[in-house]
Amino acid sequence: MPRKPRQLTDHGYYHLIARGNNRHFILSVPGGHEFFKELLAQSKEKFQWQLSHYCLMSNHFHLLGRIAQGHQLPKLMQYLLFGYSRWYRLKAHYVGHVWQGRYKSPLIEKESYYLECGRYIERNPIRAGLVANAEQYAWSSYRHYALGELIDAALVQSYF
Secondary structure: OOOOOOOOOOOEEEEEEEEEHHHOOOOOOOOHHHHHHHHHHHHHHHOOEEEEEEEEOOOEEEEEEEEOOHHHHHHHHHHHHHHHHHHHHHHHOOOOOOEOOOOEOOEEOOHHHHHHHHHHHHHHHHHOOOOOOHHHOOOEOOOHHHHOOOOOHHHHHHOO
């Protein structure tokens, strides 16, 4: 059965999710979270997208943002996934698939879903039992609202 085509919309809000193959802790290698954050920062300029929420876990990540041109979404994800795969294979001396299956990219069309996604993303480390409070997790956008790094806080306000 063929897979459904992605919904690509200009100025669309998307919840982007990708998981490590076999749930391997691909982001936990030394320097992994840092390198992925560098890719995120580079991708914002390269693909004209805004990031409002993110969480980098050990074996997967969640991103929530808006992209100016919908047709750029697959290119953005290719940049992130392929860029990290190359780095990871060299760093971990890994051979094989780095990411498990196809990334997920549900289009967010309702304000309530946008708020729910943001909350879900930033509470992910708590649900996983990694921290007691979201501000304790270093690889999430939760702490960055106060510091102004990487995320676009104005994007959250512009949704309403």
